[in-house]
Amino acid sequence: MYGIYPLSIGYVLTDYLPKKLEIKTGFFVFNWFYWIALFSLVTILFDGKEVTFNGPLAIPVFYLFFAVVYVFLFAMRVLKTVQSKRKASFGESIGMASLIFFWPIGLWMIHSDVKRIMDTQVSNSDLANVSE
Secondary structure (H helix, E strand, O other): OOOHHHHHHHHHHHHHOOOOOOOOOHHHHHHHHHHHHHHHHHHHHHOOOOOOOOHHHHHHHHHHHHHHHHHHHHHHHHHHHHHHOOOOOHHHHHHHHHHHHOHHHHHHHHHHHHHHHHHHOOOHHHHHHHHO
């Protein structure tokens, strides 16, 4: 549940970007799947017991930290880009990304922006269907 909201923001809101701005989502989706897969694998294999990863086994765990941060930052960067209709910088999206880490409050604050975009703007996929 915790990872589905950033995935939906980062993947679905790219349809609401202006035509001149294109953000590729492949690396974002890969990091999301890596996060969910590694978390599920560790949970299933070790059954909630304390685990220490040493040596080369620590590398996937360090990448996991990067993947989680990247997923949240990318989702908020897409949201800021759709809102401002220009490519958002790292500094503009870091504040919103930190909000979503604090799940209930951040979700409450960010969801109103997402809902406003989805209610008032027309997605590019809808525009393509109308022009056919």
